[in-house]
Amino acid sequence: MSSTDAATIPAPVDDLRAWQSVLAHVEAQLLDGTLSPGDHLPPERTLASDLGVGRSSVREAVRVLEAMGLIRTQTGSGPNAGAIIVATPQGAMSALLRLQVAAQGFRVRDVVKTRLVLEAAVVADVADSASPDLEQSERLLDAMDSPELTPQEFLALDAAFHVSLAAASGNEVVTAMMAGLRSSIEGYVQAGLAVIDDWEATAERLREEHRGILGAIAAGDALTARARVHSHITGYYTQTALVAEAPPTPETTAVVAAPTGTGHIALSRRTAEQ
Amino acid sequence: MSSTDAATIPAPVDDLRAWQSVLAHVEAQLLDGTLSPGDHLPPERTLASDLGVGRSSVREAVRVLEAMGLIRTQTGSGPNAGAIIVATPQGAMSALLRLQVAAQGFRVRDVVKTRLVLEAAVVADVADSASPDLEQSERLLDAMDSPELTPQEFLALDAAFHVSLAAASGNEVVTAMMAGLRSSIEGYVQAGLAVIDDWEATAERLREEHRGILGAIAAGDALTARARVHSHITGYYTQTALVAEAPPTPETTAVVAAPTGTGHIALSRRTAEQ
DNA sequence: AGCGGTACTGTGGTCAGACCACAGAGAGGC
DNA sequence: GCCTCTCTGTGGTCTGACCACAGTACCGCT
Numbered sequence: 001m002s003s004t005d006a007a008t009i010p011a012p013v014d015d016l017r018a019w020q021s022v023l024a025h026v027e028a029q030l031l032d033g034t035l036s037p038g039d040h041l042p043p044e045r046t047l048a049s050d051l052g053v054g055r056s057s058v059r060e061a062v063r064v065l066e067a068m069g070l071i072r073t074q075t076g077s078g079p080n081a082g083a084i085i086v087a088t089p090q091g092a093m094s095a096l097l098r099l100q101v102a103a104q105g106f107r108v109r110d111v112v113k114t115r116l117v118l119e120a121a122v123v124a125d126v127a128d129s130a131s132p133d134l135e136q137s138e139r140l141l142d143a144m145d146s147p148e149l150t151p152q153e154f155l156a157l158d159a160a161f162h163v164s165l166a167a168a169s170g171n172e173v174v175t176a177m178m179a180g181l182r183s184s185i186e187g188y189v190q191a192g193l194a195v196i197d198d199w200e201a202t203a204e205r206l207r208e209e210h211r212g213i214l215g216a217i218a219a220g221d222a223l224t225a226r227a228r229v230h231s232h233i234t235g236y237y238t239q240t241a242l243v244a245e246a247p248p249t250p251e252t253t254a255v256v257a258a259p260t261g262t263g264h265i266a267l268s269r270r271t272a273e274q
Numbered sequence: 275m276s277s278t279d280a281a282t283i284p285a286p287v288d289d290l291r292a293w294q295s296v297l298a299h300v301e302a303q304l305l306d307g308t309l310s311p312g313d314h315l316p317p318e319r320t321l322a323s324d325l326g327v328g329r330s331s332v333r334e335a336v337r338v339l340e341a342m343g344l345i346r347t348q349t350g351s352g353p354n355a356g357a358i359i360v361a362t363p364q365g366a367m368s369a370l371l372r373l374q375v376a377a378q379g380f381r382v383r384d385v386v387k388t389r390l391v392l393e394a395a396v397v398a399d400v401a402d403s404a405s406p407d408l409e410q411s412e413r414l415l416d417a418m419d420s421p422e423l424t425p426q427e428f429l430a431l432d433a434a435f436h437v438s439l440a441a442a443s444g445n446e447v448v449t450a451m452m453a454g455l456r457s458s459i460e461g462y463v464q465a466g467l468a469v470i471d472d473w474e475a476t477a478e479r480l481r482e483e484h485r486g487i488l489g490a491i492a493a494g495d496a497l498t499a500r501a502r503v504h505s506h507i508t509g510y511y512t513q514t515a516l517v518a519e520a521p522p523t524p525e526t527t528a529v530v531a532a533p534t535g536t537g538h539i540a541l542s543r544r545t546a547e548q
Numbered sequence: 549a550g551c552g553g554t555a556c557t558g559t560g561g562t563c564a565g566a567c568c569a570c571a572g573a574g575a576g577g578c
Numbered sequence: 579g580c581c582t583c584t585c586t587g588t589g590g591t592c593t594g595a596c597c598a599c600a601g602t603a604c605c606g607c608t
Contacts (some may be wrong), residue, residue: 006563015384017454017561017562018561018563019337019560027372027373027376028608029463030373030376030377031376033376036381037377037378041587043589044565044588044589045587045588048563049535053562053563054561054563054564055563055564056330056333056561056563056564057561057562057563059330059334059589059590060333060334060337062589063293063334063337063338064337064338064341065373066367066569067338067341067342067446068373068374069343069370069379070373070374070377070379071372073588073589073590074570074571074589075569075570075571075588075589075590076569076570076571076572076587076588076589077570077571077572077573077586077588078571078572078573078587078588079406079572079588080571080572081570081571081572081587081588082587082588082589083588083589085377085606087374087378087379087499088379089370089375089379089380092370092371092374095340095342096343096363096366096367097447098301098302099304099339099342099344100342100343100344100361100363100366102301102304102305102360103304103309103311103344103361104311104361104448105311105343105344105361105362105363105446106312106363106446106450107446107447110444110445110446110447110448111447113445113447114392114445114447114448114451117391117392118388118391118392119396121391170382171387171388172379172381172384172392173371173380173384173385173387173455174375174387174388176380177388177451179587180446187305189310206403231368236558238377265320269487291590291591292590292591292592293590293591317558317559317560318559318560319558319559322592327591327592328591328592328593329592330590330591330592330593331590331591331592333560333561336560347559348559348560348599348600349558349559349560349561349562349598349599350558350560350598350599350600350601351557351558351559351599351600351601351602352558352559352595352601353601354600354601355558355559355560355600355601356558356560356600357557357560358567360583424572474584486599
């Protein structure tokens with residue numbers, strides 16, 4: 001009509017935004033096997049010229065891929081530089097859930113309920129398995145016996161313990177979800193510390209409950225393991241009355257965005273060696 | 275030494291990348307309530323100058339937020355333009371799981387097992403609830419009775435039905451995860467069609483199973499609902515032998531990246547009206 | 549005075565070019 | 579032969595520019 005020049009049609013070949021076309025391109029290559037874990041993405045400049053978009057658009061797509069835990073970027077030169085397909089979902093899942101909780105897309109209550117469902121299934125699954133690998137979980141429990149730990153350190157090990165159970169089940173989807181669910185309510189868990197009168201008693205109770213859970217798993221008693229996990233999780237949240245509460249003090253969380261996810265994995269390993 | 279100029283230290287105030295600092299800034303504002311759903315993010319240029327970064331870095335962070343389902347961007351002017359906090363997790367969860375499956379970060383077997391766990395818990399939860407809202411689920415089943423449907427349409431309604439059960443539980447976390455899990459294996463489900471001899475018979479069996487699940491829920495029989503869901507889901511995957519199989523034909527999926535997530539929600543609504 | 553259209557303005561979307569930091573690779577000197 | 583030094587390719591960032599778009603405000607006409 002009057003707005004456009006009406007002479008040159010810019011040929012809208014697809015209704016995708018430029019960066020989305022890059023994302024679709026990469027996803028298609030992942031699906032047909034052109035790209036596999038360990039492979040390098042083409043250099044940004046090459047990708048840009050190949051797809052006929054600007055480098056900034058490529059970078060936006062790369063950024064999304066990085067945030068989704070699909071690639072790892074590294075500056076410099078050599079085999080380790082560039083964007084490499086890694087597919088480490090944990091950090092991405094954590095970031096997604098954490099941001100959604102922050103933006104009130106998810107309620108803490110629902111997060112806890114979901115965690116309950118997943119973890120109960122996990123321990124039952126592990127208990128039923130023939131030869132579960134509980135070494136990591138046991139090491140974490142041993143580490144938690146130290147009386148030197150601050151409540152924050154204790155809770156970090158606690159979180160790692162629960163994730164290690166999921167890892168023992170061998171289900172990476174559940175493991176990633178568990179890690180994400182836990183980290184998304186990290187701030188609320190920490191805030192719950194404030195309302196605990198006798199921390200040492202609480203910690204001791206948690207230690208015993210953990211041992212009880214692991215014991216039931218090792219004994220192959222899935223039902224008991226389920227029940228103990230259920231009461232363990234609901235116990236803490238009932239005690240601290242977190243569910244359906246106001247947000248925690250903002251300063252305690254949101255320190256790092258950490259979308260690559262390697263941080264969380266490294267944390268789990270590191271805490272295990274304490 | 276020899277590499278750097280060793281005279282000017284560029285003052286590494288934080289080890290975050292520029293776009294990560296933007297992300298952290300937004301997340302902090304989400305947590306302390308400065309930003310809430312419905313609010314507008316500051317304009318990109320303003321955000322850039324306020325945080326002392328380039329606009330491209332702001333855009334990368336915005337892109338991640340959009341991919342995570344936190345914001346919706348709109349060109350133009352007026353109250354609907356700009357970046358608005360929306361917190362719609364479903365599309366983001368779907369994209370994340372789908373990409374991870376594509377990049378072999380998640381095994382299809384684990385996705386199915388996770389779906390099994392979540393959905394069994396969901397139906398038990400809904401069955402135990404006092405007055406479940408199953409209207410949407412029933413409408414979907416009615417729609418699936420139509421003999422006109424192509425297998426693809428049938429499966430789309432099927433997926434919507436399962437998600438609607440999660441929605442009936444009121445747990446948005448599980449709902450988003452269910453939607454994501456399903457969409458991540460969409461290609462494999464479609465590929466399973468190829469090995470089904472008598473599709474009409476299969477469809478009829480699925481219809482009966484769906485009615486059976488919904489009936490058990492309506493009757494408040496959580497245990498039966500659980501068992502029926504379990505056999506329903508394992509049935510299809512056993513029949514099509516999808517689990518632990520090779521990737522599906524690449525062309526059937528990966529059409530759109532669709533990180534905003536509104537597409538999936540719209541799809542659910544749209545299919546319900548068929 | 550009322551109405552319609554037009555120009556303006558602010559927003560995201562995209563591109564191009566430039567520069568830096570970085571890390572490996574290879575050439576050069578000892 | 580070993581060490582050092584430059585060279586090259588990569589991601590990271592910034593700047594500036596332009597476009598498309600959708601309200602908003604203004605202006606002219608009736």
